[in-house]
Amino acid sequence: MRYPFLAGAVTVLTVAALAACGSSADGNGPEAAGAQRPAASGPAVPGPSTEASDPPATPTAPAPPKAPAEPATEDPAAPGPPSAPAATAEGPKTPTDQLTPATGSFTKKQKEYLEDRVPQGMDPAAVLQTGQETCDKLRYLVRVDRDTAVGAIATEEITDAPAAVAGLCPQHQDLVDEAAYAYPDGTHTGKALRPGVYRSASPTTNCSWQIEGAGGKELASGSSDTGKSRKITIPKSARTFTSTGCYAWLAEGAKG
Template identity: 45%
Template sequence: MRTTTRRPLAGVLVLGTALLALSACGSSDDGDKDDSAAGRPAASAPVSASPSGSKAPARNEAAKEAKPSGPVESDDKLKPATGSFTKKEKEYLSGRVPKNMDPAAVLQTGQEACDRLKLTASHDKDAAVGALIAGEIPDAVAAVGRLCPEQQPLLDRARQGFTEGTKKNPSPGTYRALTADASTCTWQALGAGGKSLASGPPQGTKPEKVTVDIPAGTEKFVSQGCYAWLPA
């Protein structure tokens, strides 16, 4: 579990609460390790770029399809207690069911991912895309690919973004933060030798939304309190 403190979109929080009441129900861009949130600069100050400052990896969990690391059930044993699986359900389950586990339970996880993504997107597409980037919808990549392919445009959009943290060699351009509380979002673009190319927001300001122009030559884009980023 990440130790990075995030502020998910309001829509995700509200919808997540509703979904939990209905059911009992996440690859790195640069390979940095998670560090403690302790010692981070205040929200009104530029992000620290010093070696002793906090660094959280900028990831895009929407690019990852998680599968069991141990032995899995063979396809011929993927049968429900009653009835049968559809072709798409069998394709989803193939290579995903750990030994001695009920395949119906694994399928339920995928179905819940589709349901949550659909419900979130119906209220706020940015919330759905942000949740995909952050990996907050378990098994979403495989579920979209096999169980709810109509949600593929959301997944494609999410793969263009990255989470808050340290993003190495970002493509220059305009990005916007998918955060419900823009006043907590701080960022800094660093060039060769750690030179600060740009940072924000100005101290004392409380923006309603955060849009950033990452300049060419940025080697690291460091942010916190911004949840996730998407090209504008």
């Protein structure tokens, strides 16, 4: 789930993420609940550049006139050249043994990440770049605020993070593991509920929550307009947990 204050941070994330690519100093940042979260969208991939043609040489003598060429006929119904399919498009995928970049080669881990991810007709390097950008975003976020990084995975604001981490940046596996026990905004019921203490990660100033037991009986509820992190306890008797505007709730202590 995104919030309006994320939109202005796209440029900051892009520059900082690329600058941080060479650094592996991941760690816990201060618990900056309500801190500005960079947007999850990555930079656009530039297309191929076009070269200007050389200016025509000045003729030394006038050339004889040429016969006018017949005008080309164009069928308005004729289809144009097919566009490359999106990375998430359904359809046949490029076999693993055919995943080769234009230059160089893919590592074993990169090929494992690309397996069943590259639609036929798409450059596998473009799909790989998407995964690498995901790792760059996580590397940046975890340096700014670890809770926000975990929350971005739990809410799927950073898409496909588990696969990118497993194949391209395994040093962030702890973030993915913690996100698996987090609650993004929404309603959670049944087996999805796990008793324990949780803290809100980067809540908005309109954060509210409600915990209900059997028969819809309210067990706890609350709200916060400060944008600061809050802690709640989900008891064993809880049957429904609803959160709005709190972004994500991260488990405290042991998971299970």
